[in-house]
Amino acid sequence: xxxxxxxAVTYLLxxxxxxxxxxxxxxxxxxxxxIMAVAAKSWSPYVMRLTALRPDRWVRFVVYLFGPxxxxxxxxxxxxxxxxxxxxxxxxxxxxxxxxxxxISTTLLANSITLTPxxxxxxxxxxxxxxxxxxINVTNETPAGSELYGPFEEWARRIAE
Numbered sequence: 673x674x675x676x677x678x679x680a681v682t683y684l685l686x687x688x689x690x691x692x693x694x695x696x697x698x699x700x701x702x703x704x705x706x707i708m709a710v711a712a713k714s715w716s717p718y719v720m721r722l723t724a725l726r727p728d729r730w731v732r733f734v735v736y737l738f739g740p741x742x743x744x745x746x747x748x749x750x751x752x753x754x755x756x757x758x759x760x761x762x763x764x765x766x767x768x769x770x771x772x773x774x775x776i777s778t779t780l781l782a783n784s785i786t787l788t789p790x791x792x793x794x795x796x797x798x799x800x801x802x803x804x805x806x807x808i809n810v811t812n813e814t815p816a817g818s819e820l821y822g823p824f825e826e827w828a829r830r831i832a833e
Contacts, residue, residue: 675712680705729831736827744822745788752789755808764810765794768817769802770825777832778803784824791821 683701684693755761772778782793782803790808797804805820817825 673709676705676709679708732827732831736831740823740827741784741787744824748789748791752808755790761808762810763806763808765804765806766810766813766815766820767797767802767804768815768820769800770817772801772825772828772833774833777828780832781821781824781828784828785821788821 680701683704684697687693687697687701770778770781772781778796778801782796785791785803785805786793792806793803794806795804796802807815807820812819
């Protein structure tokens, strides 16, 4: 229902020229909104759940971005800069098992890892619930998640699960 309303309103705002809106445009808006709502439901059932619109999740996300994520990004930038200057790198790909249960939280975690300098999410193993991460300085062949990306997994769980 939310996708339907947003699609219809968006279309009507785009065709509105300051005067009245012809009936034909309203019919087109309703038809397109119906198509968008059906398509969104079949592509991603998560989008149709109202839990994605809960304000507390958005507040947690903003707190995460300007708190733990910003701090981790600053530390990682300094670490990578020092490693580039000194040449002390030991790159490699490691496998990290994650305890997240849905795709949104896994995507949030994988993107947070990739956006942090020195790490890159290379692959996601959906069956084993694991991430393959390229790490600039492999100190442990089987690292714990907290060793590699800090509190990101716990925050992804708080925000999206």
